[in-house]
Amino acid sequence: MKNTPSLVYTLLLVALIAAPFVGAYPVFVMKLMCFALFASAFNLLLGYTGLLSFGHAAFFGGSAYVAAHAMKVWGLTPELGLLTGTAVGALLGWVFGLLAIRRQGIYFAMITLALAQMVFFIALQAKFTGGEDGLQGVPRGRLFGVIDLRNDLTMYYVVLAVVVAAFLLIARTTRSPFGQVLKGIKENEPRALSLGYDVGRYKLLAFVISAALSGLAGSLKTLVLGFATLSDVHWSASGQVILMTLVGGLGTLSGPLAGASVVVLLENKIGELGHLLARLTTIDWFNALGESVTMVTGLIFVVCVLAFRRGITGEVITVVQKLRSLSNAK
Amino acid sequence: MGLFNLPNLPLSALLSQLLLGLVNGSFYAILSLGLAVIFGLLNVINFAHGALFMMGAVLTWMGLTYFNINYWAMLVLAPLAVGLFGVLTERLLLRWIYKLDHLYGLLLTLGLTLLIEGAFRSAYGVSGLTYDTPDALAGATDLGFMFLPNYRAWVVAASLGICFATWFVIEKTRLGAYLRAGTENPRLVEAFGINVPLMVTLTYGFGVALAAFAGVLAAPVIQVSPLMGQNLIIVVFAIVVIGGMGSIMGAILTGLGLGVIEGLTKVVYPEASSTVVFVVMVIVLLIRPAGLFGKEK
Numbered sequence: 283m284k285n286t287p288s289l290v291y292t293l294l295l296v297a298l299i300a301a302p303f304v305g306a307y308p309v310f311v312m313k314l315m316c317f318a319l320f321a322s323a324f325n326l327l328l329g330y331t332g333l334l335s336f337g338h339a340a341f342f343g344g345s346a347y348v349a350a351h352a353m354k355v356w357g358l359t360p361e362l363g364l365l366t367g368t369a370v371g372a373l374l375g376w377v378f379g380l381l382a383i384r385r386q387g388i389y390f391a392m393i394t395l396a397l398a399q400m401v402f403f404i405a406l407q408a409k410f411t412g413g414e415d416g417l418q419g420v421p422r423g424r425l426f427g428v429i430d431l432r433n434d435l436t437m438y439y440v441v442l443a444v445v446v447a448a449f450l451l452i453a454r455t456t457r458s459p460f461g462q463v464l465k466g467i468k469e470n471e472p473r474a475l476s477l478g479y480d481v482g483r484y485k486l487l488a489f490v491i492s493a494a495l496s497g498l499a500g501s502l503k504t505l506v507l508g509f510a511t512l513s514d515v516h517w518s519a520s521g522q523v524i525l526m527t528l529v530g531g532l533g534t535l536s537g538p539l540a541g542a543s544v545v546v547l548l549e550n551k552i553g554e555l556g557h558l559l560a561r562l563t564t565i566d567w568f569n570a571l572g573e574s575v576t577m578v579t580g581l582i583f584v585v586c587v588l589a590f591r592r593g594i595t596g597e598v599i600t601v602v603q604k605l606r607s608l609s610n611a612k
Numbered sequence: 613m614g615l616f617n618l619p620n621l622p623l624s625a626l627l628s629q630l631l632l633g634l635v636n637g638s639f640y641a642i643l644s645l646g647l648a649v650i651f652g653l654l655n656v657i658n659f660a661h662g663a664l665f666m667m668g669a670v671l672t673w674m675g676l677t678y679f680n681i682n683y684w685a686m687l688v689l690a691p692l693a694v695g696l697f698g699v700l701t702e703r704l705l706l707r708w709i710y711k712l713d714h715l716y717g718l719l720l721t722l723g724l725t726l727l728i729e730g731a732f733r734s735a736y737g738v739s740g741l742t743y744d745t746p747d748a749l750a751g752a753t754d755l756g757f758m759f760l761p762n763y764r765a766w767v768v769a770a771s772l773g774i775c776f777a778t779w780f781v782i783e784k785t786r787l788g789a790y791l792r793a794g795t796e797n798p799r800l801v802e803a804f805g806i807n808v809p810l811m812v813t814l815t816y817g818f819g820v821a822l823a824a825f826a827g828v829l830a831a832p833v834i835q836v837s838p839l840m841g842q843n844l845i846i847v848v849f850a851i852v853v854i855g856g857m858g859s860i861m862g863a864i865l866t867g868l869g870l871g872v873i874e875g876l877t878k879v880v881y882p883e884a885s886s887t888v889v890f891v892v893m894v895i896v897l898l899i900r901p902a903g904l905f906g907k908e909k
Contacts, residue, residue: 334715334718336718381894381897381898384897384901385853385897385901385902387714388651388657388714388715388717388718389853391657391715391718392657392849392850392852392853393853393893393897395846395849396846396847396849396850396853396889396890396893397890397894399843399846399847399850399890400887400890400891403886403887404887407883407886517846521722521726524719524722528719570734573734574730574734575730576726576729576730576733577726577727577730577731577734578730579723579726579730580722580723580724580725580726580727580728580730581723581727582723583719583720583722583723583726584705584720584723584724584727586719586723587709587716587719587720587723588705588708588709588720591712591716
């Protein structure tokens with residue numbers, strides 16, 4: 283029983299390695315993995331430090347633009363492109379963090395939202411971002427100048443390796459002494475302060491790590507799909523990553539993975555789901571479900587906040603613990 | 613608008629941008645006032661404020677288009693309808709999350725925003741709906757040094773009127789005293805026999821009715837569309853960060869002031885007009901982290 287989590291992760295990894303051979307569409311799974319990484323990076327901040335950033339679209343989308351520019355115009359190799367994107371995420375995160383940690387609670391969320399909106403307007407108006415069209419036709423190139431990434435299967439395993447490495451880094455961070463201090467700040471900030479921890483610095487560092495990894499996720503998505511667009515810097519992308527984390531389970535390692543899968547699948551397949559429901563229930567209205575993604579997303583937010591705050595992973599953990607205490611009682 | 617980027621601006625162009633800034637500032641003032649009143653008592657940041665502003669404007673348009681109800685009637689009816697919607701929302705949804713962390717209030721109202729905007733979007737699409745200026749306020753008055761568009765003057769006057777009325781009620785009347793006391797210590801106020809849950813419900817209703825009132829005022833000057841509140845709410849958030857939510861008068865003044873700054877930026881450097889409010893926010897955060905009128909809890 284004790285090894286259940288590692289067993290689950292091993293199974294997940296095996297499933298991901300095998301996925302392209304059992305009929306999964308590689309590009310879709312890659313996109314899914316990018317969002318899973320984005321949500322995990324976001325959860326490091328919200329779930330483990332208790333800071334609600336409403337500006338993560340700026341890191342995800344901003345880095346995507348810079349990485350796209352670096353690979354397309356400067357002709358950088360993919361690994362350097364990803365590094366550039368990550369560095370941009372870290373830098374933006376540092377600036378946002380410095381400003382936002384000056385205020386607490388709800389103001390923190392509003393400040394990050396406003397700063398991200400500024401990045402959105404810059405992306406809309408600046409020359410290099412291509413305005414409404416975004417940056418298109420970004421070449422995948424050759425990894426280290428050798429491995430050709432134009433093959434989807436090669437690309438797939440590169441993405442898998444990067445995402446797994448980043449995920450392990452996040453897992454390691456949450457278990458490190460640093461991660462323990464972050465949890466302490468989340469539980470009781472004044473106490474952490476009175477114990478002599480420089481709370482501001484810890485928050486800032488957590489913010490920078492989270493932003494850098496979000497930048498990595500954004501750059502990776504650009505590399506896979508070959509474009510960077512305004513929708514990645516729009517505030518709705520920040521809302522989306524909050525939703526993924528919330529649905530999956532705040533402050534759990536695997537929660538964001540589950541949440542990202544559910545949200546991405548839902549947004550891509552909601553039209554089909556609507557048609558299926560329409561056939562099953564013979565209610566015509568469901569056929570139009572594909573056009574009501576916004577409303578469905580809103581509904582999930584409301585339901586999650588009111589009745590489902592533990593998220594998928596949180597609920598599973600609770601059930602498992604209950605079963606365990608029952609079997610121990612016998 | 614805002615495209616005359618000339619070094620020697622005629623005075624009238626400057627004045628008309630100033631007036632336009634005041635018009636936007638009036639909307640900012642009413643919206644940030646509503647946010648501050650709601651946050652004071654409910655501890656919830658109402659993300660849906662922009663969507664409810666939009667609802668006020670679209671209801672105004674619907675009133676005229678489907679039922680032939682004129683502007684003046686909608687000026688009362690739309691805030692009433694949206695206020696009622698707010699009362700229901702508070703009773704059915706918001707009520708359950710007061711004991712939780714602040715962030716859940718933001719997330720719940722974000723969900724509400726998506727539901728409202730999504731619903732209006734599936735009905736009216738994203739293109740704008742035109743709403744004509746009411747006849748009584750059409751045209752402009754010649755002031756000698758400039759032409760003053762009557763409708764814009766009315767928006768500023770009506771907004772200032774409603775803002776100061778709200779300020780007066782909250783700061784100078786007995787009802788306002790209950791409200792302020794409820795903000796400080798709801799349990800104690802309840803112990804004195806005042807129905808605090810009812811007060812909370814009505815406050816939310818009133819706050820969102822304010823947003824709808826601004827929406828009605830905006831219908832003839834900003835293009836009515838289901839997405840009209842989306843970017844506005846973020847600007848209003850930045851204004852709330854700049855002003856701080858501790859003071860009613862502070863929210864009003866900050867809103868007006870930033871509208872004017874935005875208007876003047878349109879004259880000097882139009883490209884920056886969409887970001888200037890955020891830049892001001894950054895500067896204020898660096899110099900006075902608690903905000904201009906900040907009394908942070």
